[in-house]
Amino acid sequence: MPPFTAWDDTNAPTRPAHCSPAIRSVLDFIERNFADPIPLTELAALCGLSLHRFVTVFRSQVGVPPHQYVCRTRVRHARTLLRQGVPLAAAALDAGFCDQSHLSRHFKRQCGVTPGHFAGTLDAAA
Numbered sequence: 001m002p003p004f005t006a007w008d009d010t011n012a013p014t015r016p017a018h019c020s021p022a023i024r025s026v027l028d029f030i031e032r033n034f035a036d037p038i039p040l041t042e043l044a045a046l047c048g049l050s051l052h053r054f055v056t057v058f059r060s061q062v063g064v065p066p067h068q069y070v071c072r073t074r075v076r077h078a079r080t081l082l083r084q085g086v087p088l089a090a091a092a093l094d095a096g097f098c099d100q101s102h103l104s105r106h107f108k109r110q111c112g113v114t115p116g117h118f119a120g121t122l123d124a125a126a
Contacts, residue, residue: 019061022047026058026066034073035096040066070096075110078103082119091115 019027026043043066044054058066074095081091092103092115100115107115 016062020057022049023058023061027062027069030066030070030073034070034077035094037096038070071106072110075103075107078107078115079111079118082115083122088115088119 016023026046029043029046030038040051040055043058044051047054047057049057055065058069062069064072074097078091078095078097081094082088086094088103089100092100095103097103097106104114104116107113107118111118113121
């Protein structure tokens with residue numbers, strides 16, 4: 001069975017070509033800390049902006065709201081772990097999701113299939 005295009009890394013968060021240094025510092029922070037809870041207030045403080053202004057600026061420069069960017073980063077990491085054969089529950093926790101069902105919701109929304117189906121297809125292809 002050929003892999004679905006939704007599974008490739010084209011949906012992974014990418015660095016926008018033109019974003020301010022403040023937003024770049026937030027993106028770096030997210031990449032380093034995606035597995036931990038990341039309050040929006042903390043991200044806004046990194047930029048020196050109010051919460052509302054931060055969300056507006058982030059969305060305009062990155063293309064998605066901060067929470068969605070964090071979730072996409074976590075799903076990208078979970079896909080990497082699943083490709084390495086890590087069990088679903090462990091991949092979910094390591095990627096920063098509170099449990100396997102939390103990963104499943106975001107994974108299916110982003111990739112179009114459940115993480116179990118994704119991992120099963122990888123096993124069948126090997």
